[in-house]
Amino acid sequence: MKSVEDLMLLDFYGNLLTDKMRDCLELYLNDDLSLAEIADDAGISRQGAHDTVKRALAQLHSYEEKLGLVERFSEQKRIVEKALSYIELKDYDNASKILIELKNDLED
Structure with a gap:
């Protein structure tokens, strides 16, 4: 589920993600694209887009847990x-x- 907290985490820690993770997550959160649209744009499967978004969000939450900047x-x-x-x-x-x-x- 997309949330304001996830957007803030992306703003604060997005540059710590890999380019692929950051790009997929920006498309998902900022541009409000579906996983199918992200998959098409990135040239990966819908499941690949889902996994990338899920891993990126988990990584952002891990950074916040450790650093607490947000x-x-x-x-x-x-x-x-x-x-x-x-x-x-x-x-x-x-x-x-x-x-x-x-x-x-x-x-x-």
């Missing part, structure tokens, strides 16, 4: 959004605290 990015984005909501409410003390928290997180 999770960290998502948390930092959440902190920024929270700070912005405090700024909109003119609650600058809490916004400042949140931004200091983010700064400390980035320094770790």
Whole structure:
């Protein structure tokens, strides 16, 4: 199943995949091609396209498990959004605290 998380994983770790894996996964996730269309484009069987996409996704999830970059990015984005909501409410003390928290997180 295609998900936003898979798209983010591809953005963060796609360059670590083989060219074939990255190309097939980009066609599957970004261009929304079917496995049959990917197979035709890559000159492989539909089963080959399925296996390549499945292996590529497994590899991306493995990278995230080890490195956690997408999770960290998502948390930092959440902190920024929270700070912005405090700024909109003119609650600058809490916004400042949140931004200091983010700064400390980035320094770790």
